[in-house]
Amino acid sequence: MLKKLTEDQQALIIEQATCEFAEKGYKGAGLSTIAKNAGVSVGVIYKYYADKEELFHACVSKSIDYLDEALSRAGGEDKSLPDMIRALVNQTQVACRERPEYFRMYHQITTSDDAEQAKELAEIIERPSAKAYKDAIRRAQKEGLIDGQLDAGAGAFFFDNLMMMLHYAYSCTYYTERMSIYCGKKLAASEKKLGEQMVRFILNGLGYKER
Amino acid sequence: MLKKLTEDQQALIIEQATCEFAEKGYKGAGLSTIAKNAGVSVGVIYKYYADKEELFHACVSKSIDYLDEALSRAGGEDKSLPDMIRALVNQTQVACRERPEYFRMYHQITTSDDAEQAKELAEIIERPSAKAYKDAIRRAQKEGLIDGQLDAGAGAFFFDNLMMMLHYAYSCTYYTERMSIYCGKKLAASEKKLGEQMVRFILNGLGYKER
């Protein structure tokens, strides 16, 4: 009983907390549920995190890290634009299947009503990919591969909007249902086909012309 | 004390409740806050709604109605595809400016972890527009105006995904910030320019070719 929490136990706390927050929201999540699911006492959580909010933030950070990692796994500056997009869409589908809770967590973040905090989080989460996508679009525009009239920022925005909705479609109950309604069950169930359709739509949207 | 809540007061309850729910979520919203903001007593709310949940549902219904109405204001089957899309984007921007709480409410709905309820709501909310968009796309495909390879459902899905993210960008703190990060403050602030970019991206995405 006088042993320090192992790293595994600490990780389990975050993992279970993430699931609980992702599922029930910040207010709905219960500390005692988290403790029970993680196999630790409520008290020990307060040794590692000052309060519920700090635990939540830790889960958020972990989720962001995973999201970043998932993105970078798709990465590769050397890829062609179509390949890059294909890889990103693909990676999203895989990541959502593996760890839907992290994407649900992302969705929870966006419900925050604290403007200051929202700003801060957006800065951390969105800035890097915004830059990466914008740069890629600019590069492609210079190479004459895509629509020159398109504002690079706006293009990145629309692209990421589609990616984000794909996240939600694969991780949040409501959006999953919505995807089925729009695409039909069959297409919704086929990651490959839907991915292809999406890549096609995005490339078209950006005004991509081969060669 | 008034003999009976005026229609205005009743409407104010829903309005304030919607704001409270939209901002804090179902769990976070406080009945006493709502009552105070609506200028009524806590008790009277229970004369009109059996409990917190029923009040929430009333707010949801009202929000959905507004959303539908906003959509139909853009409507017009007779419009050309570009005009229709332009109108929808436009209408979204106006509606979000006028009643951001209804769109925030929508966002709250999607956080529900009750699968059954999510299903039901998605059916009510999404089915009609899904059908409308799909039909419009099919029609345009028959007329040879847009990409014939595109699955109509998927096209409608991607289109509505972009619309939904526009809603969020104009009504939820986090997404607003995110839009600024992607597009820059200037473009984010110009509804007109951003709208044009978006219409362009969508038309391209659908593979629209004039004539």
Place this chain on the structure above:
Amino acid sequence: MLKKLTEDQQALIIEQATCEFAEKGYKGAGLSTIAKNAGVSVGVIYKYYADKEELFHACVSKSIDYLDEALSRAGGEDKSLPDMIRALVNQTQVACRERPEYFRMYHQITTSDDAEQAKELAEIIERPSAKAYKDAIRRAQKEGLIDGQLDAGAGAFFFDNLMMMLHYAYSCTYYTERMSIYCGKKLAASEKKLGEQMVRFILNGLGYKER
């Protein structure tokens, strides 16, 4: 709407209130239930009674009046002791069948935790019959009809105790059940036989000897 409550309506209020108080107790009774059952508005009750407590007291008074009346119907100083007791037992059975709520009301009174009020009520309700029974016993003792060793007050007390329990047995759910358990369903259902047994027990208890 500008008409005064008729006497019937006023009586109905008391009647329904009595039933409600008798069934649910003072705390459990609901003013709105009473109003609804009496076919009047809640407000008008407050025109006749200052508050819930006063209404309760009015019901208590009415109940006491009925109880007294029921007793006096049995009355008759001229009767022989056995006849008097027989008449009282009989009358109790009839009254309980007709108006169980008044006896339930009595039971409710006795749960009061306000010592002062209990004292006052006991004085009003019990003093007269205590005196009457005591006198009757003294008279019978002088005539050598019953046990001279018995304290007249104690005798009256035991006699009335048995009467009171008979009240309860015929009007309160719990005591009805209890009667069945003790006496068996058959005897419990036969007012006549049980009454005879009780008269016999009482006369024996008082040490009554004919002639």
Place this chain on the structure above:
Amino acid sequence: MLKKLTEDQQALIIEQATCEFAEKGYKGAGLSTIAKNAGVSVGVIYKYYADKEELFHACVSKSIDYLDEALSRAGGEDKSLPDMIRALVNQTQVACRERPEYFRMYHQITTSDDAEQAKELAEIIERPSAKAYKDAIRRAQKEGLIDGQLDAGAGAFFFDNLMMMLHYAYSCTYYTERMSIYCGKKLAASEKKLGEQMVRFILNGLGYKER
């Protein structure tokens, strides 16, 4: 704050709850009052009892146990009928002096308007003593000690009715007052004398003849 409520504290909760319920009834009793009187927080009560009702039932059970115990202390099948009755009356007087709240609790139970529950409770509480008394009477009848005409069940019923009213007289404000009115303060105050009178009345009532 204590690591765990001691047994004493747990007992105190039940004790204080019993007093509160006994005094004010189920509806009238307040959880916060109970907590305060027991020197614990409101919350901890919910660690031991799911809700107010469960706490009430625990108090009822405790009270019933005490009542049974008090009865069995008087017990003794080997005693003569007069001795048995004397012991029961005696024991009742002692128990009421020691723990009036348990008898008040009993009184509260009988006010329940839930027929099903009343039935159940009556079965548990009354059946055993009903049987014991009835058997004792039958035995005495066989030995020719008491009135053969008396229905054993009815006799047990009348006997227990007198016992019950004695309980109430010694524990509930109203009935205490009533006893004074009937018997006079002096006799009411003398447990011994009143007890003797009561035993005499009962034995007479049963038609007891020595030898």
Place this chain on the structure above:
DNA sequence: AATGAATGAGGCTTCATTCAT
């Protein structure tokens, strides 16, 4: 004078947080 909707204090219950062991 009767109505019944509005009021708001108060009750039960939950759960984030504390702290004795």
Place this chain on the structure above:
DNA sequence: TATGAATGAAGCCTCATTCAT
């Protein structure tokens, strides 16, 4: 150091009472 029971503030809801019509 980990435990998990105890704490108590805060939330939902009820209902006796008020008062505009």
